[in-house]
Amino acid sequence: MSDGETRRPEPTDFIREMIRADVAAKRHGGQVVTRFPPEPNGYLHIGHAKAICIDFGIAKEMGGRCHLRMDDTNPTTEDMEYVEAIKRDVRWLGFDWGEHLYYASDYFERFYYLGEKLIERGRAYVCDLPEETFSKEYRGTITEHGKESPYRARSVEENLDLFRRMRAGEFADGAKVLRARIDMTSPNMKMRDPPLVRIKHAHHYRTENTWCIYPLYDYAHCLEDSFEGVTHSLCTLEFESARELYDWVIQATEVPHVPRQTEFARLNITYMVMSKRKLLQLVEGKHVRGWDDPRMPTIAGLRRRGYTPEAIREFIGRVGVAKNISTVDIALLEHTVREDLDRRSPRVMAVLRPLEVVIDSFPEGELEEIDAPYWPPGTEPAADVARTGSRKLAFSRRVFIDREDFAEAPPKGWHRLAPGRRVRLRHAYIVTCTSVDKDETGAIVRVHCTHDPATRGGNAPAGERVDGTLHWVSAERAADVEVRLYDRLFVSENPGEGDADYLTELNPASLAVLVGKAEPSLAAATVGERFQLERVGFFVVDEDTAPGAIVLSRTVALKDSWQKVVARAEPAAPKTPDSKKEKREKKPAAPVEAAPVELSPEAIALRDAHGLPPETARVIAQEALLAALFAGATEAPKGKELAKAVATLLANDVLGELRSKRLEAVPFDGPALVELADLVKDGTIGSAQTKEVLAAMLASGKSPRAIVADKGLAQIASADALGPIVEQVLADNADAVGRYKAGNVNVVGALVGMVMKKSGGRANAKLVKELLEKKLA
RNA sequence: UCCGGCGUCGUCUAAUGGCAGGACAGAGGAUUUUGAUUCCUCUUACGAAAGUUCGAAUCUUUCCGCCGGAACCA
Numbered sequence: 001m002s003d004g005e006t007r008r009p010e011p012t013d014f015i016r017e018m019i020r021a022d023v024a025a026k027r028h029g030g031q032v033v034t035r036f037p038p039e040p041n042g043y044l045h046i047g048h049a050k051a052i053c054i055d056f057g058i059a060k061e062m063g064g065r066c067h068l069r070m071d072d073t074n075p076t077t078e079d080m081e082y083v084e085a086i087k088r089d090v091r092w093l094g095f096d097w098g099e100h101l102y103y104a105s106d107y108f109e110r111f112y113y114l115g116e117k118l119i120e121r122g123r124a125y126v127c128d129l130p131e132e133t134f135s136k137e138y139r140g141t142i143t144e145h146g147k148e149s150p151y152r153a154r155s156v157e158e159n160l161d162l163f164r165r166m167r168a169g170e171f172a173d174g175a176k177v178l179r180a181r182i183d184m185t186s187p188n189m190k191m192r193d194p195p196l197v198r199i200k201h202a203h204h205y206r207t208e209n210t211w212c213i214y215p216l217y218d219y220a221h222c223l224e225d226s227f228e229g230v231t232h233s234l235c236t237l238e239f240e241s242a243r244e245l246y247d248w249v250i251q252a253t254e255v256p257h258v259p260r261q262t263e264f265a266r267l268n269i270t271y272m273v274m275s276k277r278k279l280l281q282l283v284e285g286k287h288v289r290g291w292d293d294p295r296m297p298t299i300a301g302l303r304r305r306g307y308t309p310e311a312i313r314e315f316i317g318r319v320g321v322a323k324n325i326s327t328v329d330i331a332l333l334e335h336t337v338r339e340d341l342d343r344r345s346p347r348v349m350a351v352l353r354p355l356e357v358v359i360d361s362f363p364e365g366e367l368e369e370i371d372a373p374y375w376p377p378g379t380e381p382a383a384d385v386a387r388t389g390s391r392k393l394a395f396s397r398r399v400f401i402d403r404e405d406f407a408e409a410p411p412k413g414w415h416r417l418a419p420g421r422r423v424r425l426r427h428a429y430i431v432t433c434t435s436v437d438k439d440e441t442g443a444i445v446r447v448h449c450t451h452d453p454a455t456r457g458g459n460a461p462a463g464e465r466v467d468g469t470l471h472w473v474s475a476e477r478a479a480d481v482e483v484r485l486y487d488r489l490f491v492s493e494n495p496g497e498g499d500a501d502y503l504t505e506l507n508p509a510s511l512a513v514l515v516g517k518a519e520p521s522l523a524a525a526t527v528g529e530r531f532q533l534e535r536v537g538f539f540v541v542d543e544d545t546a547p548g549a550i551v552l553s554r555t556v557a558l559k560d561s562w563q564k565v566v567a568r569a570e571p572a573a574p575k576t577p578d579s580k581k582e583k584r585e586k587k588p589a590a591p592v593e594a595a596p597v598e599l600s601p602e603a604i605a606l607r608d609a610h611g612l613p614p615e616t617a618r619v620i621a622q623e624a625l626l627a628a629l630f631a632g633a634t635e636a637p638k639g640k641e642l643a644k645a646v647a648t649l650l651a652n653d654v655l656g657e658l659r660s661k662r663l664e665a666v667p668f669d670g671p672a673l674v675e676l677a678d679l680v681k682d683g684t685i686g687s688a689q690t691k692e693v694l695a696a697m698l699a700s701g702k703s704p705r706a707i708v709a710d711k712g713l714a715q716i717a718s719a720d721a722l723g724p725i726v727e728q729v730l731a732d733n734a735d736a737v738g739r740y741k742a743g744n745v746n747v748v749g750a751l752v753g754m755v756m757k758k759s760g761g762r763a764n765a766k767l768v769k770e771l772l773e774k775k776l777a
Numbered sequence: 778u779c780c781g782g783c784g785u786c787g788u789c790u791a792a793u794g795g796c797a798g799g800a801c802a803g804a805g806g807a808u809u810u811u812g813a814u815u816c817c818u819c820u821u822a823c824g825a826a827a828g829u830u831c832g833a834a835u836c837u838u839u840c841c842g843c844c845g846g847a848a849c850c851a
Contacts (some may be wrong), residue, residue, distance in 0.1 A: 037851090073850095077850080077851095130849095135847070144778095177849055178849095186780085187779055196849095197849090198849035234845095237845065238851095241780075276851090292816090320789065323782070324783060324790085327789090328788070328789055328801090331788085334787070334811090338813090338814095342813085342814065369811095376814075377810095427810075457810085459810080460810080469810050469812095538833080558813050559814090560812070564812095565812085579787060579788080619837070652836060656836040688794095688831085691794085736796070740796090746797090749794090749831085750830080751795080752795065753794090753795035753832090765831045765832075766831040769831045770831080
């Protein structure tokens with residue numbers, strides 16, 4: 001991390017939490033191995049940057065390693081050019097795979113070997129069904145089961161022979177395929193005998209013509225992870241339903257190392273497209289100049305646009321990692337890059353649309369040298385930024401300003417030049433506009449000013465305020481520069497949303513090329529150097545620059561609050577597309593009457609036998625484990641009498657634990673729950689303690705009474721015992737008490753919590769609350 | 778319609794049964810030789826309903842909405 005990068009607390013997200021827990025539990029010997037597995041069939045984009053930051057970033061944080069692996073199992077799309085581009089981009093982003101560069105294509109022999117092994121164990125077969133036949137007649141649909149392929153029952157010998165001949169090249173593309181033998185009735189379509197290895201007589205950029213069969217993603221990826229000892233295989237949400245197959249292949253091939261797949265939401269950004277297919281279309285359709293066109297969301301494009309790796313990493317960090325499907329506002333990306341560039345970009349001046357200004361009071365032919373600092377006071381350049389100090393500016397009778405900075409009839413709130421107005425030419429003089437020259441069409445060709453010699457350096461006399469400060473360039477010493485102004489590539493917030501073709505939503509103004517005038521110091525600028533053109537934006541010197549022909553690309557414009565004022569005066573922009581909330585509310589739910597619950601006969605029996613609320617009865621009847629526990633409970637001595645309490649426990653708390661821990665069994669029985677309910681009934685424990693006892697039962701299987709005794713959980717329910725603790729908490733939290741008195745009644749909950757904690761979890765919460773409320777009243 | 782996933786300010790994201798917090802965006806203001814930067818202030822959210830609980834964004838149930846899954850792509 002470079003110096004000065006924003007320090008933030010250690011990132012926490014569900015993946016990091018999971019991995020930290022794995023490390024703490026010493027799974028995989030406490031090792032963390034991740035991988036970033038791009039397919040070399042396109043350039044990396046900022047969505048990949050998220051994956052890279054997660055895969056490499058987490059491995060680094062946990063003291064593990066991250067592999068860079070080219071997932072090159074499809075010979076028809078992949079290419080060495082992409083491999084090189086991927087390596088360059090990952091490195092540029094600041095990550096290092098060390099020795100760990102891998103290629104799926106190096107594992108082809110092992111995939112083949114494991115294919116034979118699957119066949120031998122009856123877990124895979126060679127299928128002759130054409131792709132179309134299988135998908136139309138056999139796979140079934142989302143709602144209907146599939147049916148088994150007629151080739152499913154082939155003998156091991158025949159399968160082996162066929163598979164070998166597939167490899168030997170005896171069959172045409174698509175004539176045969178190796179299929180997993182799983183379950184044609186699975187609700188997960190991925191599990192309906194998915195293809196594992198297909199025939200493709202194609203040249204592979206690395207293995208050339210060695211192979212004519214290639215593994216498919218679902219077969220290859222999990223094995224690659226296993227071969228490499230990957231512990232945590234992190235991928236995006238669309239692979240969620242592939243996870244079941246991932247685990248199946250690992251289990252069926254009996255590979256020794258078992259990696260685990262976890263999915264997170266991919267990155268979307270407004271006004272951008274992020275699919276490889278669309279990006280490829282933009283390049284091939286010449287809608288942009290190439291993969292590294294500065295308008296592209298590719299890493300190469302962003303790099304050429306002048307983005308820094310630090311800014312991108314910071315952006316990714318701010319976006320976070322979660323499973324919500326999300327689209328980040330491009331304003332956040334722009335903010336992050338401005339923030340970074342502000343510390344990296346020396347300030348210089350250039351005029352994009354020159355308008356000549358004649359300073360009539362300044363002597364003809366005179367050139368005045370002015371020393372101007374590169375950095376405004378108060379801005380500390382980042383440590384690794386080269387240009388510091390100041391440079392020389394030339395002031396002369398003729399200068400250029402931007403046409404946008406002059407108005408003959410200025411609108412309200414105008415802070416720039418206009419007839420009669422006094423403005424400062426930055427670092428130079430305060431000037432006053434005296435007249436305007438126009439051509440025969442009435443267009444302004446020249447502006448006349450007089451300067452105030454007492455204001456040299458731009459200093460206003462004490463107490464005087466000028467109308468504004470303008471950037472400028474001497475007409476005598478200006479360097480011509482090509483300036484490329486980039487804007488978002490699409491005009492639509494979500495290109496291609498709905499029925500729209502995203503290509504019709506390209507922004508025709510995404511690139512504007514101007515020839516401007518720059519201050520002399522810019523003539524020596526070198527490719528990759530970054531500047532802020534004062535009042536205009538952040539720029540980078542483009543690689544198209546040649547000696548004497550500087551090309552400047554705008555990375556991002558400066559924030560412009562004047563533009564906002566102007567925009568506000570104009571008719572309101574069309575409302576943004578539907579937000580999440582609007583989507584949710586689009587079809588307003590008909591006011592739902594609490595629909596009468598349909599009860600199964602079992603549920604009805606439970607309800608009637610024990611007087612349970614119908615909801616509770618249904619939940620218990622539905623879940624076999626709960627039903628068994630409940631049945632056991634009612635057999636116990638006090639079971640009938642406490643049935644309702646037990647049922648509530650079962651339906652509300654036990655079920656929750658079962659779900660969250662994905663438990664199939666529970667280490668206690670029904671009578672234990674009766675015992676727990678009895679403890680509550682006789683007042684030994686309160687509701688606060690019940691949860692804790694239940695958790696302990698789940699963990700140890702011990703009896704409730706034993707747990708209460710062990711942990712000393714018997715509740716404290718006397719005002720005498722609790723009073724002092726309440727007093728103490730109140731005294732220690734005067735500020736919280738203040739907030740309560742100011743109207744925040746929720747504070748009581750927090751105070752109850754504190755008392756509970758101080759009492760070792762033993763206080764009767766209800767009583768505590770009463771005591772607190774009495775004191776606070 | 779089946780399976781899986783997801784619903785918190787406009788946007789992204791926190792909270793691990795106890796004061797709904799942060800960032801961006803937006804609004805207002807201060808400072809300013811960049812209408813920049815910086816600083817201060819403010820508006821705005823738990824999809825709905827019912828249940829469990831002293832207390833629910835968090836546990837349970839039902840409903841609603843969104844996304845992914847039927848490539849011999851990855």
